[in-house]
């Protein structure tokens with residue numbers, strides 16, 4: 001059982017984030033925000049896939065004006081997902097110039113690494129925070145390894161060089177990331193921002209650094225944390241790296257919202273990021289989105305693909321029926337189904353699942369015992385195994401999850 005860190009509840013529109021609330025999935029559009037139509041369509045696509053928060057970049061006047069329209073059109077089209085403005089360099093100017101924008105967005109993200117130097121840095125930070133305070137909006141202080149505050153880093157590197165026992169540059173870099181987030185949070189709180197309107201994030205592309213920085217942020221601050229590995233990479237590499245990074249931190253109780261950032265490619269829909277987030281949360285037992293199917297990889301003990309086909313067919317059947325089941329059978333998302341290939345692990349895994357079937361391997365009798373709640377309830381045989389099992393699955397779901 002994962003023991004989550006106690007963090008304040010931050011309200012972003014109607015979504016609540018923090019301890020006691022589900023870990024929230026977020027994503028970000030990659031359309032030019034000035035293209036209202038394309039951005040609205042992508043927000044809808046991401047929201048429909050399960051992204052509870054969607055972030056859009058607001059980089060110039062055209063994007064700022066478009067963002068107002070985007071929020072309005074989304075509302076008109078029945079999409080209530082909070083929209084977050086992602087600001088770099090000029091957020092303090094745009095939010096002050098477009099008051100309607102400040103009102104329309106549900107949260108603002110500020111990157112303390114790119115809002116100017118010295119006195120200007122603080123002035124811009126204060127201008128930004130002032131708008132958030134005026135409109136009672138939460139902010140995310142989002143530090144990024146690639147755009148870390150260079151003044152702070154230089155200062156910390158210089159101090160480290162004078163240290164008789166200096167730390168490695170990598171360690172100082174990580175400490176600068178942490179320091180940037182913590183100092184900014186303290187600055188925001190000194191300006192009057194309550195802790196339940198601040199979210200911290202520190203994203204890096206190096207997995208070990210990401211772990212250290214977030215573990216330290218969690219240890220040194222009580223604030224709510226957004227997790228993400230930045231520049232994770234393409235497809236498999238990005239998926240694995242993100243899953244390992246987020247999985248480790250979430251398993252330690254760290255993280256209240258998550259995002260997986262994959263490098264886009266023509267064959268990977270933007271919604272893949274959300275699918276991965278759901279899978280990470282479900283694998284850890286933190287949230288359930290769809291029944292889990294335990295299926296074995298198969299080996300030389302099987303001489304047919306019956307179990308593979310059955311696993312695919314059950315998956316397809318679940319996808320087809322899931323929306324309806326969710327309405328009729330609350331909690332069905334937590335169902336565990338096993339579809340196993342032979343007698344070696346089949347009965348054990350099937351017994352551990354809510355409902356499971358152990359198909360016959362090469363040298364076994366052509367029969368498939370079915371288990372429910374740990375007990376064998378029947379043995380299926382013949383060409384109708386799939387349909388018979390789906391019938392049993394329907395019965396099980398209707399009995400177990402009927403309200």
Ligand code: SF4
Nearest residue numbers: 296298299341342344
């Ligand atoms: S359950 Fe049987 S078929 Fe599946 S991987 Fe194990 S030994 Fe092979």
